[in-house]
Amino acid sequence: MFSVKNLVKTYPTGQHALKGCSVDIDKAQIVSIFGPSGAGKSTFIRCINRLVEPTSGEVYLDGMEITGLKGRELHKARRQMGMIFQEYNLIERLTVMENVLSGRLGYVGFLQAMFRRFPQEYVNEAFDLLERVGLKGYHNQRADALSGGQRQRVGIVRALIQHPKILLVDEPTSGLDPKTAMIIMQLIADLAKEKGIPAIVNIHDVALGQQYADRIIGLTEGEVVFDGPPSKVTAETLTQIYGEEDWSKTIRKVEDEED
Amino acid sequence: MSSSTSPVIWKRDHFIKNPILRWTVIILLTAYVLYALNDMDLNWARMKSGWPRAVDFFHRMFPPDFSRWSMIQRGVLESLQMAIISTTISIILAVPLSLGAARNISVRWVYLLSRAFVVVARSFPPILVAIIFVKAFGFGPFPGILTLAFTALGFMGKLLGEAIENIDPGQVEAIRATGANWFKVQLYGVAPQVLPRYVGLSIYLLDINLRASTIIGIVGAGGIGGALFNAFHRYEYDTALAILIVIIAIVLVMEFISSKVRGRLQ
Numbered sequence: 001m002f003s004v005k006n007l008v009k010t011y012p013t014g015q016h017a018l019k020g021c022s023v024d025i026d027k028a029q030i031v032s033i034f035g036p037s038g039a040g041k042s043t044f045i046r047c048i049n050r051l052v053e054p055t056s057g058e059v060y061l062d063g064m065e066i067t068g069l070k071g072r073e074l075h076k077a078r079r080q081m082g083m084i085f086q087e088y089n090l091i092e093r094l095t096v097m098e099n100v101l102s103g104r105l106g107y108v109g110f111l112q113a114m115f116r117r118f119p120q121e122y123v124n125e126a127f128d129l130l131e132r133v134g135l136k137g138y139h140n141q142r143a144d145a146l147s148g149g150q151r152q153r154v155g156i157v158r159a160l161i162q163h164p165k166i167l168l169v170d171e172p173t174s175g176l177d178p179k180t181a182m183i184i185m186q187l188i189a190d191l192a193k194e195k196g197i198p199a200i201v202n203i204h205d206v207a208l209g210q211q212y213a214d215r216i217i218g219l220t221e222g223e224v225v226f227d228g229p230p231s232k233v234t235a236e237t238l239t240q241i242y243g244e245e246d247w248s249k250t251i252r253k254v255e256d257e258e259d
Numbered sequence: 260m261s262s263s264t265s266p267v268i269w270k271r272d273h274f275i276k277n278p279i280l281r282w283t284v285i286i287l288l289t290a291y292v293l294y295a296l297n298d299m300d301l302n303w304a305r306m307k308s309g310w311p312r313a314v315d316f317f318h319r320m321f322p323p324d325f326s327r328w329s330m331i332q333r334g335v336l337e338s339l340q341m342a343i344i345s346t347t348i349s350i351i352l353a354v355p356l357s358l359g360a361a362r363n364i365s366v367r368w369v370y371l372l373s374r375a376f377v378v379v380a381r382s383f384p385p386i387l388v389a390i391i392f393v394k395a396f397g398f399g400p401f402p403g404i405l406t407l408a409f410t411a412l413g414f415m416g417k418l419l420g421e422a423i424e425n426i427d428p429g430q431v432e433a434i435r436a437t438g439a440n441w442f443k444v445q446l447y448g449v450a451p452q453v454l455p456r457y458v459g460l461s462i463y464l465l466d467i468n469l470r471a472s473t474i475i476g477i478v479g480a481g482g483i484g485g486a487l488f489n490a491f492h493r494y495e496y497d498t499a500l501a502i503l504i505v506i507i508a509i510v511l512v513m514e515f516i517s518s519k520v521r522g523r524l525q
Contacts (some may be wrong), residue, residue: 049436072440079438089433093451102447106438113443155433162437 001026002166002198007057009043009222017043019222020057025166025198030189032209033202034226035219036242041202044219045168048200049081050074062165079106082159084188086171088151090143090158097139099154100126103161122161129157133187149180153187160191167192167199174204181205185212206238206250316496323504324497331502334476334483335509341400341482342468345407350461352408353415358445360420363428373416380413389475400481407468407475414467418460419453426452462517469513473506 002025009018017040025031035041046052048059050066059066066077082103090099101118108118130139133153143151152172159167169188173181185201189212192199203209210216210230218226218241226237235247275281325331359365359373385406392402392409426449434448476484483502490499 051432051435075438075440077438078436081436083433083436085429085433087429089429091430091434091447091451092427093454094447098447102434102439103437105434105443105447106440110442110446113439113446158433158437168436 001062003058003060004048005058005060007044007047007059008055009040009047009052010055016222018047018054018057021219021222021224023217023224023227025200028192028196028198029214030192030212031198031200031215031217032213032230033200033217033219034206034209034238034241035202037204039219040222041219042170045083045170045200045202048166048168049078049083051083075106079162080165082162082164082167084152084155084159084167084169084172086174088148088155088175090146090151090154092142092144094143095139096130096135096141096143096146096154097123097126099143100130100139100157100161103158106162125161126157129160130154132191133157148176149184152176152184156184156187156191160195164197166197169199169201171202171204173208181208182211188212206233319494320496320500322497323500324495325501327498327501330486331483331505334486334502335505337400338469338472338476338482338484339509341403341407341472342465345404345411345472346461346465346468348404348408349411349415350457350464352412353419356412356416357419357423358449360416361423363424363426364445364449373420377413377416377420380409381417383410385410385471385475386478389478389480393479398479398481403472403475403480403482406480407471410471411464411468415460415464419457422453422456423449459521462520466510466513466517470510 004021004023007018007021010016021040021044023031033041033044043052047054047057048066050069054067057067061077061080064077066074069077091102094102098116101116101122104118104122105113107122112118127139130136133156135150135153135157138146138150143154146154155172167188172188173184176184185203185208188199188201201209201213210233213230216226216228216230216233217224218237220241225240226233238247238250239245273281275284356373356376359369360377362370365373388409389402389406392405396402396405430452431444431448434444439447472482473484473487476482476486477488479485483506487499487502487506490496490502
């Protein structure tokens with residue numbers, strides 16, 4: 001259903017962010033991407049929906065090649081990919097409802113968007129999704145009045161209302177406290193399963209990533225160095241991905257939580 | 260006290276570190292200012308002979324003469340209308356211009372073109388632009404409105420363009436990721452972030468245009484400025500003072516309104 005072939009990104013500065021990454025996802029699973037800062041995780045996820053233009057390689061979603069699309073076709077392809085961001089990236093001055101409905105911008109005309117005349121079915125769905133993530137009654141609040149966890153919930157709803165075929169999630173928990181981080185990861189995992197879509201999640205927190213993932217991909221210096229189930233992640237794997245360190249405590253933390 | 264033998268003297272570095280260069284700059288600047296003072300013929304004799312004339316001129320302004328009220332009123336209303344119309348034109352045209360003049364939104368050739376326009380529009384004071392437009396289009400408020408709209412557009416293009424360059428790119432990215440086209444990205448990703456600045460600048464612009472509209476009449480571009488100039492010309496200093504009082508009153512009222520509105524925007 002989703003496939004990345006030999007993706008390469010070299011920035012104009014000469015930095016080789018991705019050196020030929022290939023990943024296939026053939027079922028609705030949560031894929032955590034591990035990797036040190038600067039390994040190319042963010043670039044990888046942004047090359048998929050072409051917020052960053054890949055230098056070469058191919059991306060396929062449901063048999064459609066996304067690399068090579070232009071203009072209107074690219075916009076249509078982006079509608080099918082929901083994205084959740086590290087800093088939430090909500091429109092701070094707009095209300096929760098406007099932020100949620102902005103997920104449907106690809107489906108409405110300019111004047112409809114300008115005068116906030118979204119079809120009633122979108123509004124109904126927005127209310128349902130807000131209730132689902134625990135934000136019932138928040139629709140008229142301005143985004144900048146919300147807490148971090150609440151903002152990320154709005155971010156999740158904005159991505160889901162697109163009816164995406166895949167979720168691209170970039171460090172969803174890095175600004176959140178540990179408890180909120182777990183709740184947010186749980187929510188993303190649950191909703192992806194519910195909608196039957198795969199999610200690619202860049203994540204720094206190894207324990208959290210392992211806990212909610214069906215599959216782990218290790219990215220180091222622009223190359224895939226590990227691809228397997230969370231149970232196969234060992235201290236050696238982490239050394240391979242991040243470099244030499246005493247990983248025993250990191251691994252044990254996961255086992256503790258599973259007790 | 261332990262091992263240190265003598266205290267270390269600390270002095271802040273000079274702005275120009277090289278002492279020879281520093282003193283050369285100071286001496287040359289001083290010499291030039293002295294030369295310029297001498298060259299401009301600034302002297303006490305002129306100051307002394309001019310002072311009584313200034314006092315006399317001031318005396319003849321009092322009391323202000325409001326007897327030609329209908330003429331003053333017509334001029335003031337014309338100035339107001341010129342300010343409102345030119346502000347409206349320029350804040351509408353400023354939207355595409357400032358998007359073009361923002362490096363993060365624009366493509367390179369549009370950016371360069373917009374910036375070039377901004378630089379040209381900003382480098383001429385309104386009175387010079389008014390002289391050119393009066394030559395081209397004849398006397399009256401029409402060249403005046405063009406003048407104000409043109410200079411205001413340069414002002415808005417620069418300041419709003421810079422505001423757009425400073426927006427949070429993350430919010431724009433999020434809207435792009437939804438599959439919105441370029442126009443809808445501007446509408447949701449950019450506009451909400453600069454809207455308060457836009458409204459604030461628009462009000463400030465009305466303020467600026469109102470002041471400028473009273474001045475450009477001097478070169479025949481309509482408004483109260485023409486009446487003021489004529490009054491001075493005919494030695495009717497009391498009428499001139501009446502006009503000045505009305506201008507000051509309007510500017511004060513505008514100042515008050517705009518500070519109220521901008522205060523609410525914060």
